[in-house]
Amino acid sequence: MVELSTPVRWGLRLLAIGYVFFLIAWPVGLVVKHTFTGGLGVLADTLTDESVAGALRLTAMVATWAVLINLVFGVTISVLLVRYEFPGKRVLSALIDLPLSVSPVVVGLALLLVYNGRTGWFGPTAEGAGLTVIFDSPGMVMATCFVALPLVIREVVPVLVEIGDDQEQAARSLGAGAVQTFRRITLPSIKWAVVYGVVLSLARSLGEFGAVKIVSGNITGRTQTATLLVEAKYQNFQQETAYATSFLLILVSIACLVVVAFLRPRAAR
Amino acid sequence: MSIEVRGITKRFGDFVALDDFNVLLPSGQLTALLGPSGGGKSTLLRIIAGLDRADAGSVSIEGVDATGLPAQKRDVGFVFQHYAVFKHLTVAKNVAFGLEIRAHGGLRPPWAAQRRADRARIDRRVAELLELVHLSQFADRLPSQLSGGQRQRMALARALAVEPKVLLLDEPFGALDAKVRKELREWLRRLHDEVHVTTVFVTHDQEEALEVADEIVVINDGRVEQIGTPDRLYDEPANDFVMGFLGDVTRVNGQLVRPHDIDISRVPLLAGAVEGTVARLLRVGFEVRATVLTDDGEEVLVQLTRTHARAVGLEEGVTVWLTPVTGAATVPALPSMRSAG
Numbered sequence: 001m002v003e004l005s006t007p008v009r010w011g012l013r014l015l016a017i018g019y020v021f022f023l024i025a026w027p028v029g030l031v032v033k034h035t036f037t038g039g040l041g042v043l044a045d046t047l048t049d050e051s052v053a054g055a056l057r058l059t060a061m062v063a064t065w066a067v068l069i070n071l072v073f074g075v076t077i078s079v080l081l082v083r084y085e086f087p088g089k090r091v092l093s094a095l096i097d098l099p100l101s102v103s104p105v106v107v108g109l110a111l112l113l114v115y116n117g118r119t120g121w122f123g124p125t126a127e128g129a130g131l132t133v134i135f136d137s138p139g140m141v142m143a144t145c146f147v148a149l150p151l152v153i154r155e156v157v158p159v160l161v162e163i164g165d166d167q168e169q170a171a172r173s174l175g176a177g178a179v180q181t182f183r184r185i186t187l188p189s190i191k192w193a194v195v196y197g198v199v200l201s202l203a204r205s206l207g208e209f210g211a212v213k214i215v216s217g218n219i220t221g222r223t224q225t226a227t228l229l230v231e232a233k234y235q236n237f238q239q240e241t242a243y244a245t246s247f248l249l250i251l252v253s254i255a256c257l258v259v260v261a262f263l264r265p266r267a268a269r
Numbered sequence: 270m271s272i273e274v275r276g277i278t279k280r281f282g283d284f285v286a287l288d289d290f291n292v293l294l295p296s297g298q299l300t301a302l303l304g305p306s307g308g309g310k311s312t313l314l315r316i317i318a319g320l321d322r323a324d325a326g327s328v329s330i331e332g333v334d335a336t337g338l339p340a341q342k343r344d345v346g347f348v349f350q351h352y353a354v355f356k357h358l359t360v361a362k363n364v365a366f367g368l369e370i371r372a373h374g375g376l377r378p379p380w381a382a383q384r385r386a387d388r389a390r391i392d393r394r395v396a397e398l399l400e401l402v403h404l405s406q407f408a409d410r411l412p413s414q415l416s417g418g419q420r421q422r423m424a425l426a427r428a429l430a431v432e433p434k435v436l437l438l439d440e441p442f443g444a445l446d447a448k449v450r451k452e453l454r455e456w457l458r459r460l461h462d463e464v465h466v467t468t469v470f471v472t473h474d475q476e477e478a479l480e481v482a483d484e485i486v487v488i489n490d491g492r493v494e495q496i497g498t499p500d501r502l503y504d505e506p507a508n509d510f511v512m513g514f515l516g517d518v519t520r521v522n523g524q525l526v527r528p529h530d531i532d533i534s535r536v537p538l539l540a541g542a543v544e545g546t547v548a549r550l551l552r553v554g555f556e557v558r559a560t561v562l563t564d565d566g567e568e569v570l571v572q573l574t575r576t577h578a579r580a581v582g583l584e585e586g587v588t589v590w591l592t593p594v595t596g597a598a599t600v601p602a603l604p605s606m607r608s609a610g
Contacts, residue, residue: 166353169320170424172340173347174367174431184366188357 074152108214152197277326346428530597
């Protein structure tokens, strides 16, 4: 390591701490402070508020579905990308990164174009079959899936590459079929990467705002998720409720981070 | 009953790894596939195991056509150069893997009689195998707690557990250090004498092949150069490649001959002896290596024991006469000798 002189070292530390403090710690701290300015009562009132409870339930439901779907497809696509050669593999790999670079609002609009019930490319057909996508939960789950898609894959792919296919080949030569090999050999080897990916996806899914706002229609009590509710309450001069709901979202994120922090050393082993 | 490989061709892009390859590997023997890296021997082994697919040709194992069979149905044990241990399973569980896959009670609840019977049978078999590979006291360890040699012995026990028709080893000792490698190959030879399963192993180390194998198949550039017992290959090499790959060679009088098969004397004893001067003497342990410059301009390497060199009175600068000893393996040197690397 390069030796730095004492003033430079302190200067760098101050810069890093100052940056994180003014950008993250202070604003988040203020949200927490505002939540508790009126004592624990505001938090209790918020939790008993039917619209808030409904929004939290909806968020949990949408996030759970999105994470489950991304888990199944994410692991499948990862195995496909690492273990098999097929035409269009590089295009697929590039497309998977797209949600990271495209604004969620654009994602929402794109889904709207395809699935809306009146003029969408596929929407009228789906509605004819009794499935409302836009302004309903399927659309919100889809939007959330889209934005959180790369997280599981980007965790699992490097681990799959690193472990190689030696163990899988050995399992095959010992008589295991594809499913047995995956369940007994591949899955245990990638399980921490999968858990890590799931936690990240969950955090991302709970916090999704832009894409969900467009496809949900933001109907209070029906398609309003927690993040949408925070915005609505804030604009309705119900700041206390907005702060309290934000505090709950922060709490879940911190829980996710704690889980990740506990998992990371195990995954490294 | 044997492994029969007929007309196997395998290409990787433009590179031809195996070209219309034919070989018959007899049952119950320990056969070495010997050749330089990139010569196609590992590819052949993987095709026999079903881990790679040939572009053309067929493979039959113990009389059963295996060409279209996936690896898990071929009944072969495979041992990888880098062990391919199941990292998350204990040594005993690694060895039990194949048996558990095959157990009939696998899908039944733990209290089912069939499943308990299977469990007991598997435990017994695993204990036997760990005994065989001298790893009994490590049964509950994870592979990461074993040395390289121990891991490879575990991998061997794992492959033997399912009682395969053939055992295939891909450079099994290649990743181990020299001392362990030597121990393990002696151990493999003894093990084969005990279990008698048809065994094929790939190696690029001629000493390993000569020491361990009943029969050696020399493979180069995707083709068979020669098949035979170690003695036959060493004493009667079919061509300059086999001769060069199995040991040191030098050139006397237009003939390739092994450096220890040259008679050296300070007086012309035999007709046809080549006259030369000792240019360099190098002593390595018990052995003396003399470089002789002949009057024809050849540079001949002669190996002899220290005692012999002293008896002859070899010194740098003296004139000597060289003749290949009677019965020595010789091969006519071609104008452009192929690389023996």
